[in-house]
Amino acid sequence: MAEIELRRIEKSYGETAVVKGVSLSIRDGEFLTLVGPSGCGKSTLLRIIAGLEAQDSGEVMVAGRCVDDKRPKERDVAMVFQSYALYPHLSVFDNVALPLRTRRLSFAQRLPFVGRAVPGRGGIEKVIRAEVEQAASMLDIAHLLHRKPGQLSGGQRQRVALGRAMVRHPAVFLMDEPLSNLDAKLRVQMRAEITALHRRLGVTFVYVTHDQAEAMTMSDRVAVMTAGELLQVGQPEQLYRDPQDLRVAEMIGSPKINVVSCDHWISLGASLPPGIDGNTTHLAFRPEAVGIAASGDRRLNGVVTSVENLGSDIFLNVALADGCGAVVVRTHPDISRSEPGRPVGLQIDPASLLQFDGAGMRLRQAEQVEAAA
Ligand SMILES: Nc1ncnc2c1ncn2[C@@H]1O[C@H](COP(=O)(O)OP(=O)(O)O)[C@@H](O)[C@H]1O
Ligand SMILES: [Mg+2]
Structure with a gap:
């Protein structure tokens, strides 16, 4: 048996803290x-x-022994x-x-x-x-x-x-x-x-x-x-x-998760999802959670800037209007054959929208809390 337990490990080089109180249990x-x-x-x-x-403070346990x-x-x-x-x-x-x-x-x-x-x-x-x-x-x-x-x-x-x-x-x-x-x-x-x-x-x-x-x-x-x-x-x-932090959401997954601020969302005239937490500043969604629709009212609208065809998948890069950022859409060759310059509306599955507050912490919609409980 060799489980490893790290208890509040700290390490600095000179003034620079490099490991800041890491605790982690690794199973046998x-x-x-x-x-x-x-x-x-x-x-x-x-x-x-x-x-x-050597750490400055904290303990390393292997198989239950320090x-x-x-x-x-x-x-x-x-x-x-x-x-x-x-x-x-x-x-x-x-x-x-x-x-x-x-x-x-x-x-x-x-x-x-x-x-x-x-x-x-x-x-x-x-x-x-x-x-x-x-x-x-x-x-x-x-x-x-x-x-x-x-x-x-x-x-x-x-x-x-x-x-x-x-x-x-x-x-x-x-x-x-x-x-x-x-x-x-x-x-x-x-x-x-x-x-x-x-x-x-x-x-x-x-x-x-x-x-x-x-x-x-x-x-x-x-x-x-x-x-x-x-x-x-x-x-x-x-x-x-189920990332708990916007930095985790952005680090895991390729292409990267799409992030649109609520300010941009509103300034583009799109309706925010119902039941959104009042502290939400950013909404994030994976490329596969977006569909392409005709552009229209209450949608996030943009223009296709480039198309990457991988054979099995197509990734569309869509620039949102007014410099409000860009979104990557994953689609299938049979579903969408878009070309650069085409205006599109984005249809985002509300259940897959992740909400984050100004500090990047995950917030949950009422029904997501119920599902997770
Ligand atoms: N012996 C050392 N003396 C001073 N600074 C160090 C030393 N080793 C690592 N660092 C610094 O500590 C930070 C973390 O380094 P490291 O653990 O190697 O990161 P990673 O493996 O995630 O790339 C870096 O900023 C690095 O420059
Ligand atoms: Mg390294």
Whole structure:
């Protein structure tokens, strides 16, 4: 069992607060992703869990025990870095075997050349070889064990870094943007491989990325972070359908959620939805919640500025009148074949309108409150 609990973690560098009182419970065996823009403190938080960085205050619990006075090696966690951190002069085999040798061989046994003659080394090496080969075959790099990292592709290097973490059989894998050095196609393939690995190993994964699509496709739960704070933690579909904060709504989903201020809504002559909360300043709606109608009274009217045809979907970019912003509409090739310059009215499903106040906090319509209760 290796659940992780973060209790009011704070960290500053000089005057700058980088992690501002983060509390988070990560379940045993869960795939949890920390997602947020670059610089929001994700790596710092992960390094605090790993023990590579000390927090200023707060506690890190692993499997019910406080690990704050434990060194990284004693925490039963393994970290996989964006940069892979492989030793270029060592073969793939030696890179993967390294943590096992460090742990199991004595100082004398580890010495170059003479170490081989020290009693006991042969037997230990045999066990290590078997374990490295097992991890390598699971990751499909068994045929590369004799190569140096410089002779591998990015995806292969990433697998070697994973292998080196796997042989330690940690209770927790910590991964910091492990796919961001790969090209787009490989990144999508490796997403599936990492989630498959998680299922097979059944241990806790804490994964860091700035890429919301990675977070959404890979995770059991996602923790959304900005500027050192956790905004919301939930299952991917929960964050998509039920964001508690406008920043979460805007970070999750691609294309981005549409946001129109109530002032613009009114100045365009469109009627606000019935039962709207008096404190609402912004209304947000997903591209798939908008239909195209004839322009008319009481509608949000605009002009199509560009059309992106993806084959299965068409995205229309619609500029609202009087500089009141723009809206993206997702439609189907069979339904709408709009061209730039065409005036359109937007028909928005009232049930899918999300209301936010001036501070970006979510407000609920009466019937939405009932549905959520
Ligand atoms: N060792 C350090 N010294 C000073 N500032 C740092 C250090 N490490 C990170 N920072 C700053 O802390 C903030 C958060 O960094 P980081 O946790 O790496 O963010 P992320 O991983 O989300 O991109 C950034 O503004 C970064 O410049
Ligand atoms: Mg980072």
